[in-house]
Amino acid sequence: MNTLWKPLVYIVEKYTATNKIHTMESICKLQQELFPLLSKYHFKKVTDIPYGRYLIHQDDRNLFNIQIDVFSFNYTGKIHCHNTWGILHVFNGFLFVEDWNKTKEGSFFSRGGLILKDGSSQSFCPPISDWHKVSTGESLHQTISMHIYGNNFNLNKGIYLDDEFQEIEGYRSEFKDIETINKIIQCY
Amino acid sequence: MRENNSFDWDKFKNKYFDIENNKNILNLNPGTMGSPSLPVINAIHQSCKDNKNPLNIYKKGRANLQRIREEANILWPHPNHELAIGGSTTSWCNKLSESFLRLWEGASKNNPVKILTSHHEHKGALLNFENHPFYQVIKISDQILFNSELFENFIKNNIPNIFLLSQKTWDQNLKLPINSCFKIIKKLYPDAITILDSAQSIGIEKIIFTNSDIVVCSGHKWLFGPQGSGFMWINKETIKRLPRFHYGEPIDPINKASYFEESGGQSFITYAGLLEALLILKEVGHENVFSKSLKLAKTFFVLLEKSILKNIFQISMNDSVILLDWKNPIRNLPYEYYQELHNSNIHSKFIKISKKSSTIYRLRFGLPYYESEERLNYAVERMVAAMVELLKK
Numbered sequence: 001m002n003t004l005w006k007p008l009v010y011i012v013e014k015y016t017a018t019n020k021i022h023t024m025e026s027i028c029k030l031q032q033e034l035f036p037l038l039s040k041y042h043f044k045k046v047t048d049i050p051y052g053r054y055l056i057h058q059d060d061r062n063l064f065n066i067q068i069d070v071f072s073f074n075y076t077g078k079i080h081c082h083n084t085w086g087i088l089h090v091f092n093g094f095l096f097v098e099d100w101n102k103t104k105e106g107s108f109f110s111r112g113g114l115i116l117k118d119g120s121s122q123s124f125c126p127p128i129s130d131w132h133k134v135s136t137g138e139s140l141h142q143t144i145s146m147h148i149y150g151n152n153f154n155l156n157k158g159i160y161l162d163d164e165f166q167e168i169e170g171y172r173s174e175f176k177d178i179e180t181i182n183k184i185i186q187c188y
Numbered sequence: 189m190r191e192n193n194s195f196d197w198d199k200f201k202n203k204y205f206d207i208e209n210n211k212n213i214l215n216l217n218p219g220t221m222g223s224p225s226l227p228v229i230n231a232i233h234q235s236c237k238d239n240k241n242p243l244n245i246y247k248k249g250r251a252n253l254q255r256i257r258e259e260a261n262i263l264w265p266h267p268n269h270e271l272a273i274g275g276s277t278t279s280w281c282n283k284l285s286e287s288f289l290r291l292w293e294g295a296s297k298n299n300p301v302k303i304l305t306s307h308h309e310h311k312g313a314l315l316n317f318e319n320h321p322f323y324q325v326i327k328i329s330d331q332i333l334f335n336s337e338l339f340e341n342f343i344k345n346n347i348p349n350i351f352l353l354s355q356k357t358w359d360q361n362l363k364l365p366i367n368s369c370f371k372i373i374k375k376l377y378p379d380a381i382t383i384l385d386s387a388q389s390i391g392i393e394k395i396i397f398t399n400s401d402i403v404v405c406s407g408h409k410w411l412f413g414p415q416g417s418g419f420m421w422i423n424k425e426t427i428k429r430l431p432r433f434h435y436g437e438p439i440d441p442i443n444k445a446s447y448f449e450e451s452g453g454q455s456f457i458t459y460a461g462l463l464e465a466l467l468i469l470k471e472v473g474h475e476n477v478f479s480k481s482l483k484l485a486k487t488f489f490v491l492l493e494k495s496i497l498k499n500i501f502q503i504s505m506n507d508s509v510i511l512l513d514w515k516n517p518i519r520n521l522p523y524e525y526y527q528e529l530h531n532s533n534i535h536s537k538f539i540k541i542s543k544k545s546s547t548i549y550r551l552r553f554g555l556p557y558y559e560s561e562e563r564l565n566y567a568v569e570r571m572v573a574a575m576v577e578l579l580k581k
Binding site: 025028094096098109110112113114115117135137138 | 336363393475489494504
């Protein structure tokens with residue numbers, strides 16, 4: 001792992017070592033703790049970065065993992081869930097996050113949406129905000145975000161909703177070479 | 189609730205909202221006063237015309253009132269609450285402030301009724317309590333409000349008689365932690381009365397009834413109903429102890445909340461319009477209203493971000509609301525710009541929040557679900573032109 005990411009991994013490692021039960025409040029606290037550090041990361045280049053997933057770190061016991069997502073313009077993802085806690089942070093561009101709720105009866109309803117601009121974060125912890133959909137728009141800058149996912153997150157498969165709002169299992173895209181990101185990021 | 193792409197919005201907006209005749213007017217301030225739909229306006233006009241038979245006016249008015257109650261039961265199911273129909277949020281709170289003083293009879297200047305609330309409440313709901321010498325209003329910081337442990341400790345040291353929160357705040361369209369706060373209040377102090385101000389929520393999202401003793405809201409905002417209309421839901425247990433607003437003849441005796449409604453001759457015209465507003469919401473559906481509004485907010489955000497306004501404002505989005513905060517407000521420019529937009533028929537809300545170290549100058553834009561991308565494009569063009577003109581001066 002590039003040394004740039006070590007302080008980040010250290011904070012999340014420390015959190016998972018001391019917190020066995022996760023709540024929205026504990027995740028928000030972690031989000032606050034990470035905030036000063038995350039604001040130090042800057043991209044030297046913010047256009048024409050190959051879109052896709054880049055894995056920064058995966059914990060040996062699968063207590064957490066950290067990924068970078070690079071989005072294409074006008075991207076709209078599917079509604080999906082995580083089945084674990086997580087933190088979403090935008091480094092560059094903006095991300096439209098639409099939160100969905102699953103009722104006890106199994107139907108889904110939209111519960112809100114917001115724009116995460118560069119430098120802002122959002123947390124989720126099932127059942128709060130676990131279902132969401134993200135999209136980008138036209139912008140001068142590509143959207144680059146970081147995602148921290150909690151224990152037992154499946155790196156290969158995910159649960160999505162199809163057009164009929166039925167839950168389906170799908171394979172996630174392959175990780176791309178993190179060196180592409182490491183070459184263009186700096187921390188100061 | 190589902191995303192519905194098949195709904196014919198063009199047909200809908202032309203049939204129900206007078207867009208064709210108001211091409212260059214955009215009311216993007218439904219959080220203050222929404223523009224009623226044509227069926228609402230027509231029903232009001234018709235009701236004004238039906239003025240020759242007093243007996244029929246009463247009969248029809250009462251029938252509309254009962255029908256509104258039926259429709260409201262469908263739109264916002266509330267098995268543990270009774271519904272009073274009448275005025276706006278402010279009007280309900282004014283009356284409640286009098287009623288509570290009969291509930292806490294020992295209240296005085298030296299022994300005020302204690303109201304705990306947030307820093308985000310609208311004056312309409314709060315001022316009647318704040319200015320009344322028999323009430324003490326304590327505002328809780330967000331830091332405490334959003335942390336259940338801190339919140340619990342805080343209320344143990346400040347035991348409330350009343351706890352009032354907005355479902356969505358007027359200044360930021362922020363979701364307050366209603367569920368957790370109301371639950372804690374009810375667990376620790378079951379006799380305290382929880383009031384939910386849903387003025388910025390009704391018409392666009394579901395109402396949170398759980399642990400809300402009283403819910404107040406206006407019909408003239410995101411519901412696009414008649415001016416000065418609204419609802420108040422009262423929990424079935426709370427209604428037993430809450431002193432009624434009057435001891436006269438109730439307009440709808442079958443309804444237990446009717447002692448909180450107007451009695452005698454009143455504006456029956458309002459009910460005709462309000463009923464239409466509910467029928468339209470039922471036809472379109474909460475889910476369509478919300479998702480369309482959200483989609484338009486995103487569109488508006490993207491258009492603004494691509495414009496020069498990005499250099500002048502910090503632009504953010506919370507659900508159906510876009511906030512433009514001045515980055516470097518100069519002299520009276522924020523207010524002049526707001527006025528300029530107002531003169532250009534682009535209507536928004538001007539918000540000034542004074543803090544110890546700085547002042548936030550904000551324009552709040554709400555996105556009504558019947559608007560279109562084309563009209564939002566026009567709005568941004570006008571906004572850019574107004575800014576260029578102003579900066580030239």
